[in-house]
Amino acid sequence: MSRDCDSLPENTIVVGCGAAGVDFLATVATYPKPDDKIRSTSFKIQGGGNAGNALTCTARLGLKPRIISKVFLYLSHLHCVHVFFFLSILVLCFFYFHKVADDTQGREILHELEVDGVDTSFMAVSKEGTSPFTYIIVDSQTKSRTCIHTPGFPPMKPDDLPESNLLTALNGARIVYLDGRLHETALVVAHEAVKKNIPILIDAERLREGLDDLIKLADYVVCAARFPQAWTEASTVSKALVCMLLRLPNIKFVIATLGKDGCIMLERCVNEDPSAEEVVVDKLLESLEMRKNGSTHIPTCISSPVTKLHAEGIGTVCSRLYIGTAKNIPPSELIDTTGAGDAFIGAVLYAICANFEPEKMLCFAATVAASKCRALGARSGLPYRIDPCLASFMQ
Template identity: 55%
Template sequence: MLCFTHVPPLPLFSTSGIYLPASRRFTSFRIRMSSSSSIDSVPPPPDNAIVLGCGGIAVDFLATVDSYPQADDKIRSTSLKVQGGGNAANALTCAARLGLNSRLISKVANDSQGKGMLEELEADGVDTSFIVVSKEGNSPFTYILVDNQTKTRTCIHTPGDPPMLPTDLSQSSMLSALDRASIVYFDVRLHETALVIAKEASRKKIPILVDTEKKRDGLDDLLPFADYVVCPENFPQTWTEVSSTAGALVSMLLRLPKLKFVIVTSGEHGCLMVQRASKGTKPETLSLSLGFKTSYMILSPVHKHHLALSTSAEVFESQETDIESLLETLKHRKDSTTTFPTCVSSETTKLKANGVGTMTGRLFLGTAEKIPPEELVDTTGAGDAFIGAVLYAICAGMPPEKMLPFAAQVAGCSCRALGARTGLPHRTDPRLVPFLV
């Protein structure tokens, strides 16, 4: 069985007795084999935690093919699966299987596909009472071609008709949906309705997570309300026009003062996260005269007792740390030997992005699960699974060092079956036990 092991920060002194600079200190989390972890040891889900989502729902027609066709080709599928999809619906299904009370605001038509989607969500424990059902029109659907050779997928989406409008959701229904909600999640579809809900959620001080899959209509109006953002690779650079990912994340946090953290996911390459330091938190540094140029380092709690050992020690404001250099340090420190997701992080410091600015926070680098090629089936919905796990982690109060590997593991599980929901694990799945205990 598996469990978490905390790897302490680098020691205060190097083997040569010289103080280590801040850029060389980090914290990491990995998992190890243990016989003490079991399903019985998994704690219960957060009490009365409710996640409200607003966004996409669809029927997915998933066809696997030997290879993606060329223009004018006629090919045969090797398998076909029909199941519910849509970013928000997938993420809430994941959250429900993990133990959260999930509610969805969306719209379907009163057709066989719409009825089937509602039944599937209800079977997974998602509250569909706030989904608008149109008497006429068609429910949204997506054709998905899964290439068996490259393990990639191509999606062709047809939106539902008529589209959802803010007037489709009454004020009383919206307030009922928000009642006792722990967090609100948007995939930036149905953006006009989402903005109305976001304003009310913000007024009620309910935290908001936004999935910025790509630049969509209404995104710029919605982002200022976000407490948390999860986005795919390249989005931060596109939105901020900053060339590097790390610098773009700093730019997002500087532009969006309400934002607490932003995560960028990179599939098999893992994820990167920048977390803003909570209000009142200051980086701690140590300055010592050792007969050469004074060096600065960030102190972790386990090293604070060393301050009492030297009367020449004084605490000063933290020096700025170049985020690109810090990222390279974390890349060298990450554990590449295990197949399970891990996380390394910096201490709280002033993160500087050249040409962008400086903010106080922490940098996290998470790895993805190394899935054997013979077990990798389909990556459809892996990002939705990751977000569903992040929603759970926020409600459960997980620290980022535990949240990122947990979300990566959930996403890895989803890639082992065809479709966005088939492989979504339940909280009692043995593969999740070490990340929950």
């Protein structure tokens, strides 16, 4: 049952395990060609990483997130050379590089999360190694972004998370969120969550090492557009979603995010109606698409009745199909899509905690993601709970 959210959900604790790092964002007039020399039109250093971004989103919405990840408090000389080399590609000035060499990036990662209300007391902190970082080129003309990611080294291992810390982190948690990174540690977290009957949401951004083991334990999956077909080898996204529900019997719903084209969600129905008609999933998706009214200024959701959805060569599952539209952002207001998927997931985590119905959840997540896209970086545009754009969902 859904309920209005004029007050915070009763259980607001979300535990996330995954990436938290630093983003170096440079905006350019147009993406450079090989051997081009161009200047950035704006530049920003900001916290990044899927888990760090999504949990920051939940914190601003009023939840109490706890993050499990790893940072390093000192920047090694090798890392400084690495930073210099890649940032030179972004044509930043030499003076800035010397400033970066003296920074303690790990402290900044922790500080930014703490300022937003993310509990970092379960982070593994080391004085040897390098924190994760990403170089991001934002093309002002196409509104696209290109990311060059360097993982933290050495990566987090299960030994970096004492059992006492894990148990404390999970104490009172409403849901666990895993972004698919740090897979060995994430698997330990997931197994303990299963023991404690804490539901798990997986961010399936792309095929990753260890993801198959994690996704088998999930209750909810949110996928990037290409993941369902890459993971299942199905010919269409809708067939792939049916395949995922059949392969993963514990999954309650799976969502494929499609950027400006919104999202598709398939929700499992536990109580199967024997009289329900069997429908080909691709045809049902096509019929729902035709019901769109063409206006996406306000996100909308179109859903099918509970039915037996059939994917040829794959199988049939009793489920309900949803199409969520994205919010239309005028070109003059669309700044950067970096982290839009993380914002969407952060909103879905909130919606689960608040017991939103699927239609409300998808519209809410689209609104939060659109707000993020109006500012440079993954976190600058994340809305707070009291933001007027969220008023209709919070009453």
